[in-house]
Amino acid sequence: MQPEEYRTSPTLIVMPASNEDKSPGSIGVYDYLTKKYAYVSIANIYWLEYFAEKKSWPQVLSDHKTANPETLSYDIAKLTNLGFLVVGDGAEAKKYDRFSKEWKWDLSSALFHFTILDNEFESQDESTAIQLSKLDQDEQPALTWTNGLHAVALPSPFGGKNGDLLNLMAKRRTNRTNSGHELTNEELSSCLFAGLGITSYVETPTGDLPLSMTPSGGARNPFEAFVILNRGAELAPGVYHYSGAEHSLQKLESAVPQQLHQFLANQEWTKDMAAVIVLVAVLERTMWKYSDANAYRVVLIEAGHIAQNIMVAATNMGLCACPTAALAHGPLSEHLGLEALTHTPIYALTLEKPLPNTDKIYANPLLREGVGLLS
Ligand SMILES: Cc1cc2nc3c(=O)[nH]c(=O)nc-3n(C[C@H](O)[C@H](O)[C@H](O)COP(=O)(O)O)c2cc1C
Incomplete structure (x- = not known):
């Protein structure tokens, strides 16, 4: 031996x-x-x-x-x-x-990527307490920059050709409430296609590249989506894979994890949402083309594009897609059957019909009269 x-x-x-x-x-x-x-x-x-x-x-x-x-x-x-x-x-x-x-990227990206997997997150209350104690020692940075009196005032974005579109986009809000809604296939279809549906292909010397409603660095399309469905009007609960190329859902597992919220860093509000859409990066698609670790940043940015489209589509149907980057990557990956080192959950969105928003929200007082929403 x-x-x-x-x-x-x-x-x-x-x-x-x-x-x-x-x-x-x-x-x-x-x-x-x-x-x-x-x-x-x-x-x-x-x-x-x-x-x-x-x-x-x-x-x-x-x-x-x-x-x-x-x-x-x-x-x-x-x-x-x-x-x-x-x-x-x-x-x-x-x-x-x-x-x-x-892993085809350099040490810097690997160090960041693997180190932040399965990190611990504080609860909402803990986070508020930490921030309050920080406020005692350290002034908060300004969360907006203003221009002042001599800036060029722009017309209302809510009038004109894009009025309806912007009015819809302005309605998107993270509302973490839950009405016990059963998601229809139409609702799932619309949200998933808006984020990940492949609408066409472009022919290039290196092969045909998939195109969708969201931009993708090098058209490498690095994201796949998994849907953990708790309540469907037509579909049975379970874990599904969404194929953006075929616009179909494949059931992978019938069981919905009892403790779904544990995959989402134990956040109370994520308990019992109708569904969770998990955006999983298939890093090798982007790695294959780009050896520079900046491409890692590109992949993360793309998650935002996809999520935004899902959120807007959800808003238009009276649903709310709430984003969360606080994930238990290991347990989630295991549950989704992701084995490859380069297949990682990056971002997730809960999907639900929310209750009326009770957050204390007020209109931006700096917006001039006439810039307000259409409705
Ligand atoms: C990348 C990203 C990660 C987020 N992660 C969480 C999260 O883990 N938990 C949570 O409750 N909200 C999360 N949010 C939602 C934000 O708290 C929310 O967008 C913010 O409060 C602004 O509210 P709005 O979405 O209604 O504009 C996240 C948002 C983004 C963009």
């Missing part, structure tokens, strides 16, 4: 952090794929470099003839236990292999 080989995780970075618990002569090491962080002695950094190429134990001994094998074994076991050295071809090693093979 071949002796097992050790190698360094490909997703390590060394961070000279200066936390109080750091012992002298140690240095922070972070594995951004597994989010493991630990201090190791600076001498141990040698091993991380040494095992950049796979080595077996006999090879280690032969390369370090003057060293005490017990000390060697101790150091290596320590780094292995921390997850910084991978042994053999187990599940962890496979994950690292997949990362090396599949």
Whole structure:
């Protein structure tokens, strides 16, 4: 039998952090794929470099003839236990292999992408408390910039050719209430097509590219949508995949998770919504064309375009699509059957017919008379 080989995780970075618990002569090491962080002695950094190429134990001994094998074994076991050295071809090693093979962007995007998966979010009340205490020490930045008296006043956007369209867009509001509505297929059809329906293809030298109602960097169409349906007027509850190319829903699972809101960071208001549309990035579509990590930003921007169209379509039917980026990526991915490292839920929208909005909202006092809404 071949002796097992050790190698360094490909997703390590060394961070000279200066936390109080750091012992002298140690240095922070972070594995951004597994989010493991630990201090190791600076001498141990040698091993991380040494095992950049796979080595077996006999090879280690032969390369370090003057060293005490017990000390060697101790150091290596320590780094292995921390997850910084991978042994053999187990599940962890496979994950690292997949990362090396599949992640085509640079360290900066990978560090950001994997580090923010499955983060913890504070509750609404906690968030308000944190902000209130911040207000004591730190003035809030201005949330709008104004021009003043000498700026060119523009005519009302709510009159003229686009009056109706803008009036509709102005009605979009995040209303997190729930009336127990059963979503019709017409409602699902309209929201999903507005966001992700493929309307046409453009012929290019590199192949035909799908086009939709929302722009996509390089027409790479990196998003797929999954619908977790709680209440449908015609469709049975379950987990569905929406194909924008075929404009159809494929049922993947009949069970709707009891704790759907846990996938949405336990936000109370997301409990029992009629449906949740999950926007999943298929990163390799964009990676294939663009090697620059700025393309990662492009993918995130596209989620916003898609969501906005879904929200406007929902508004027009008296529904509300409430956006949330607070996701439990791991459990959600597992539930949707997403296995690839490059397939990630990025954004979600609940879909429901809301109750009248009780938020304290008032009209923008800076808008001149006559700029107000049509109705
Ligand atoms: C990218 C993004 C992420 C958001 N995530 C959340 C969220 O996790 N939870 C939530 O309650 N609202 C979320 N919202 C909704 C905002 O709170 C809401 O848009 C904002 O309060 C403005 O209200 P409006 O949508 O009615 O204009 C998110 C909005 C955006 C654009």
